[in-house]
Amino acid sequence: MDRILNPFDHFAIPFGKWAEIVLNAIVEFSRPTLLAAKIPVQSFLDFVQGALESIPPSAGILALILLGYYLGGRRLALTGFVCLTFIGLMGAWQAAMTTLSIVISAVAICILFGLPIGILAARSDRFFKVLRPILDLMQTVPSFVYLIPVVMLFGIGDTPGVIVTCLFAITPLIRLTNLGIREVRADLVEAARAFGASEMRVLLGTQLPLARATLLAGLNQTVLLSLSMAVVASMISVAGLGRIVLEGIGRLDFGSATIGGMGIVLTAIALDRYVQAMGAAARDREGRG
């Protein structure tokens, strides 16, 4: 009787075991490939990190102010200055640079894969049909869940951190690239073809420039998602601002947790404003004078 009323006390499938077996098999099978795939990511991250950390803070802030002035005028320059100076004064400069280099590496890899995938999706309805449920799944899976396979396949540390950040942050870039290209007025594309443009020229000269605003909105989302992954990724021993937060929580040291959190927020504000300013067309920039 009890078997009928409480079936799960008597019957169970060892799903956890199965998952472990499958994952182990994948790890066994693909370890050499994955380790090889890790190498370029690692060297790119090392390069970015080395570059960012070798810049003295005052020079970095000055560069950001100049870039801000070029992209968005006095206001943007001021935003950049305030954000970075405050991060420095909190004593989080080093950690912020580490986080920033992970975000930059992750975003660069996202662009490298996300842009072509998005373009392909825009050009082929069949490909987009296959891709869409995958993107839906990737956006539904909680960020923590990505950690498990990534740790098993790539180990722990900053490089797996970049990879897990990519997985988490690439979807909006793909989606909005696809959307942006599909939204370009059909007659503008047709006109380019009518005057003899090759498909490559149609893509680079007409579709991508006209989809620019949407593409940059996608890029902006990807940047911010990368940054939001910083804390989660610190669980697999990724350094930077996220680790300060995690350690602060672990030791109930709210002061340092807040510093880490504040650092992430300020970095996010600065990145968001700068990427958005890039979205304004060069023509607007001239017009502003």
Next chain:
Amino acid sequence: MDKDEAFKRFGCVIGVADASFSVNRGEVFCIMGLSGSGKSTIIRHVNRLIEPTDGQIHVEGRDVMSLNAGDLRDLRARKIGMVFQHMALWPHKTIAANVAFGLEVQKRPLEQRKAAADAALTKVGLAGWGARYPDELSGGMQQRVGLARALAADPDILLMDEPFSALDPLIRNDLQDEFLKLSREVKKTTLFITHDLDEAMKMGNRIAIMKDGRIEQTDRPENIVLRPATDYVARFVSSISTLKYISASEIMTAGKTAGDAAEFGPSTPLPVLLQAFSDGASELAIKDGDATLGIIRASDVLDRIKEDLSRV
């Protein structure tokens, strides 16, 4: 097989079928039809922007269907200029860059592109606007740019897909006149799509009337009005007065004039005949050279006018 039958049996819609025509060099050939009649599809078959399922396209004797991708692009860039209903200017390029696009595709040097763009813009009355962007121009000016873009590479053929439909009536009229003038100067073989019968009558040396993907009649404008081949065409042209198109040969009756009446040719238009009557003539002799074809009395003309007014 007609459209409904094809839809029932195959679930397909016939876009264009059984619609053959040829356009003479230097001629403005109008394709007229309501929306859904297949006229936009047919113009896109010419440069294969829409791939025909079956059929043949010849441009100057060359079979367009047999061209590979590269040759087709070359044909589009060199031989054919196209003007679109909603201008389709690229908003991120300057006017000059828009106009010179066809030459840019052909990889011509920069100076040549600049010169061609300037020349084309001058032709359409927009000299000096090259550095502006499309959204700084009015609709009429934008379509002039569209025309300049089509002319810049000096193609032999112009494809015009309802080029003036999206414009205000007055501006449309101006642009029609200017295009006619320009067309006589540059002598481009032109395929002109329109849903506006008046525009077709005004622009076309010949007109093809389309219905449901088929051509109902291909003829000179006056023949479309005076001698519609099918009921559909007749209904279509019923709103147009025939008086503008009839000439002496359509009014005259057989017979000989008594005495010496004024003489006119068979293609004399109605207003000239009317003037002769109001100058006091009682009857007119219609002659082709020395041969007398017939006579026209004032009553013949009045009957013809009455007949026209009672049409519809």
